[in-house]
Amino acid sequence: MRAAATTPTAVRPLLGTPSLTRAALVIGGGLALLVVVVVLAVALGSVQVGLGDTTAILGRRLLGLPLPVTWTPVTETIIVDLRLPRVLTAMLVGGGLAMAGTVFQALLRNPLADPYIIGTAAGASLGAVSGIVLPLLVPALAIGAGSTWLGIGIVQLLAFVGGLGTVLLVYAVARSAGRVQVVTLLLTGYAVSAVLAAVVAMLMFVSGRALGAIFGWLMGSLADASWPELAFAAPLLVVSFAALLVRWRRLNLLLLGDAAAASLGLEVEREKLVLTVLATLATSAAVAISGTIGFVGLVVPHLLRLAIGPDHRLLLPASLLLGASLLALADLGARLLGGIPVGIVTALIGAPFFLWLLRRSRTVVPVPS
Amino acid sequence: MKGNGITMTLRPRLLALFVPILLVGCSVSPSPTRTSGPTPTLATTPTAAPSVAAPYPVTLTDDAGRSVTLVAAPQRIVSLAPSNTEIVCALGACADLVGVTDFDDYPPEVADVDRVVVGAQVDVEKVVAADPDLVIAAGNELTPSAVIGQLSGLDLPVLVLYPETLDEIYADIELVGAALDVTAAADELTALMQARVAAVEARLTGAERPRTFYEVGIFAGTIYTAGQGSFLASLLETAGAEPVTGDAVSTSIQLEDLVVADPQLILLGDAAYDGSITPESVADRQGWAGIGAVRDGRVVVFEEDLVVTRPGPRIVDGLEALARAIHPELFD
Numbered sequence: 225m226r227a228a229a230t231t232p233t234a235v236r237p238l239l240g241t242p243s244l245t246r247a248a249l250v251i252g253g254g255l256a257l258l259v260v261v262v263v264l265a266v267a268l269g270s271v272q273v274g275l276g277d278t279t280a281i282l283g284r285r286l287l288g289l290p291l292p293v294t295w296t297p298v299t300e301t302i303i304v305d306l307r308l309p310r311v312l313t314a315m316l317v318g319g320g321l322a323m324a325g326t327v328f329q330a331l332l333r334n335p336l337a338d339p340y341i342i343g344t345a346a347g348a349s350l351g352a353v354s355g356i357v358l359p360l361l362v363p364a365l366a367i368g369a370g371s372t373w374l375g376i377g378i379v380q381l382l383a384f385v386g387g388l389g390t391v392l393l394v395y396a397v398a399r400s401a402g403r404v405q406v407v408t409l410l411l412t413g414y415a416v417s418a419v420l421a422a423v424v425a426m427l428m429f430v431s432g433r434a435l436g437a438i439f440g441w442l443m444g445s446l447a448d449a450s451w452p453e454l455a456f457a458a459p460l461l462v463v464s465f466a467a468l469l470v471r472w473r474r475l476n477l478l479l480l481g482d483a484a485a486a487s488l489g490l491e492v493e494r495e496k497l498v499l500t501v502l503a504t505l506a507t508s509a510a511v512a513i514s515g516t517i518g519f520v521g522l523v524v525p526h527l528l529r530l531a532i533g534p535d536h537r538l539l540l541p542a543s544l545l546l547g548a549s550l551l552a553l554a555d556l557g558a559r560l561l562g563g564i565p566v567g568i569v570t571a572l573i574g575a576p577f578f579l580w581l582l583r584r585s586r587t588v589v590p591v592p593s
Numbered sequence: 594m595k596g597n598g599i600t601m602t603l604r605p606r607l608l609a610l611f612v613p614i615l616l617v618g619c620s621v622s623p624s625p626t627r628t629s630g631p632t633p634t635l636a637t638t639p640t641a642a643p644s645v646a647a648p649y650p651v652t653l654t655d656d657a658g659r660s661v662t663l664v665a666a667p668q669r670i671v672s673l674a675p676s677n678t679e680i681v682c683a684l685g686a687c688a689d690l691v692g693v694t695d696f697d698d699y700p701p702e703v704a705d706v707d708r709v710v711v712g713a714q715v716d717v718e719k720v721v722a723a724d725p726d727l728v729i730a731a732g733n734e735l736t737p738s739a740v741i742g743q744l745s746g747l748d749l750p751v752l753v754l755y756p757e758t759l760d761e762i763y764a765d766i767e768l769v770g771a772a773l774d775v776t777a778a779a780d781e782l783t784a785l786m787q788a789r790v791a792a793v794e795a796r797l798t799g800a801e802r803p804r805t806f807y808e809v810g811i812f813a814g815t816i817y818t819a820g821q822g823s824f825l826a827s828l829l830e831t832a833g834a835e836p837v838t839g840d841a842v843s844t845s846i847q848l849e850d851l852v853v854a855d856p857q858l859i860l861l862g863d864a865a866y867d868g869s870i871t872p873e874s875v876a877d878r879q880g881w882a883g884i885g886a887v888r889d890g891r892v893v894v895f896e897e898d899l900v901v902t903r904p905g906p907r908i909v910d911g912l913e914a915l916a917r918a919i920h921p922e923l924f925d
Binding site: 307448 | 711714737738743746
């Protein structure tokens with residue numbers, strides 16, 4: 225760990241050091257985009273609210289500016305209680321998925337890795353679907369179905385626990401002789417996911433009238449976003465963001481391979497576990513309040529590696545900012561298209577964009593290994 | 594129009610038929626005694642007494658067992674299901690509707706009301722923008738419970754209706770009557786409905802009950818009909834039939850089981866939306882020619898499908914139409 229504190233000279237040519245102006249440009253640009261997207265996504269919706277009123281309401285409520293009230297309470301409810309929590313949820317979820325995707329791609333040295341790859345999606349889905357279906361099958365459970373724990377519903381709580389628990393299980397199964405081989409981890413995740421997916425399919429088969437709700441959850445939707453759900457997920461996400469951001473140097477070292485990283489003084493096995501837990505914490509918290517939204521966590525890291533290179537010092541914060549903006553925009557699209565699940569939008573736009581990116585770059589920098 | 598009509602109208606209806614739900618019966622809480630109105634022929638849930646003094650604030654218990662308090666007479670009502678809309682309008686409050694669904698087509702007055710449910714999706718923003726003081730939702734996930742939670746969270750009074758029998762429809766009409774302080778109108782409406790049901794039952798006394806298969810629709814080879822224990826099945830029974838029912842949860846029936854059940858009468862509810870479904874097309878279907886109803890030419894297009902599947906005041910129209918289709922000899 226000590227040795228990792230300074231990047232060894234051997235690594236420098238490969239990664240380069242971001243200049244201060246370059247970093248300021250990337251982060252500043254990302255922040256500016258984020259602000260524009262917040263205002264845009266809050267201003268637009270199925271009910272028309274003027275841009276002036278929107279910014280004034282945001283200014284009053286978020287910044288405490290003493291602006292004159294020129295709007296009805298109904299307008300304020302729509303902006304503050306319906307759109308704002310939804311946009312902020314989209315941003316936290318999008319940022320979390322993009323950042324977790326960046327981490328998993330580096331950790332697993334696999335360009336196909338996304339935040340869900342080692343079981344988060346399957347585990348969270350099983351948790352959520354159980355939360356939806358079990359009260360229907362066992363009427364005694366229905367009594368508690370409407371109640372909430374920690375401010376969130378049973379579905380969200382089970383999704384969170386399911387995602388986190390599955391990854392820990394996969395990790396434990398994949399571990400042998402104190403080491404976790406990347407390939408073993410991927411294959412174990414695949415196999416465990418397949419089992420859980422079968423259980424999910426079985427629950428869907430017997431779900432009857434709840435099928436619509438399950439389908440919406442699996443497609444990923446932000447329609448139920450609310451302040452209490454945000455209050456549950458935001459601290460988990462923010463803490464994992466911070467813990468991941470400061471680990472940029474270790475991620476850079478891991479790109480060199482386990483042996484090289486170890487020879488440079490990194491406690492490889494311990495670091496892999498810590499990074500997996502942190503990225504999974506962010507993913508599970510995101511999935512719990514949004515369902516399984518695809519492509520954001522896969523495409524954003526690749527896009528940014530092409531644009532600004534593979535150094536995680538810049539890549540991590542940039543993926544956070546871009547993921548946040550993109551998912552908020554995708555959700556705006558989903559809302560304007562009549563409230564379709566946002567996962568449909570991210571897949572419809574994300575996948576072709578990814579193909580275009582692949583063809584354009586040829587070399588496919590994705591993850592240097 | 595044809596194709597669209599089918600998916601648009603059948604989707605929510607199929608959902609409604611899934612799984613008989615475990616909802617508590619409804620009750621109206623201010624006063625349990627009926628003080629006026631004709632004596633009903635069927636037992637109903639106790640209803641609120643029409644009172645001279647303003648009854649607000651009033652606390653009601655809806656079909657989901659939720660407690661709903663109204664501080665004043667609702668002036669701006671949003672209805673999230675066509676059956677709810679029909680109840681509100683039948684009680685004379687059509688003018689107070691400020692939001693309905695895009696399935697709403699009755700009465701004609703609702704044509705100009707804003708649509709807040711589009712493509713079977715509740716647009717919560719539009720509901721809030723309509724600034725309602727009463728939202729009447731549907732149970733059994735027809736209005737998603739997440740939406741009900743979201744609206745209640747914004748301090749909007751949400752009344753959930755999910756009637757599954759004729760008695761529960763009467764009770765829901767009384768419940769809306771209590772919410773709108775038009776209990777006298779509600780009493781009058783339910784008494785009229787009950788009298789019409791009683792008249793149908795009287796005419797059917799002693800009539801034999803033909804085994805009747807009601808075709809809700811056929812999708813991807815799966816045949817949907819009245820599920821065992823479903824509202825539609827009980828309506829068919831009241832209309833003087835012995836219904837050939839499908840699975841209680843999926844509401845589907847296998848063709849083999851249908852052939853074995855050998856219905857004496859087939860009612861084509863889906864033909865109301867799809868002109869290509871005719872008695873002739875049914876006879877041409879693989880394996881259907883051996884069914885008694887097909888052999889005897891007792892396959893009937895049932896145009897009134899909409900009113901037998903919409904649990905509102907017009908359900909009695911549906912019942913009468915069913916009885917007429919099943920026993921034409923008794924109703925001419």
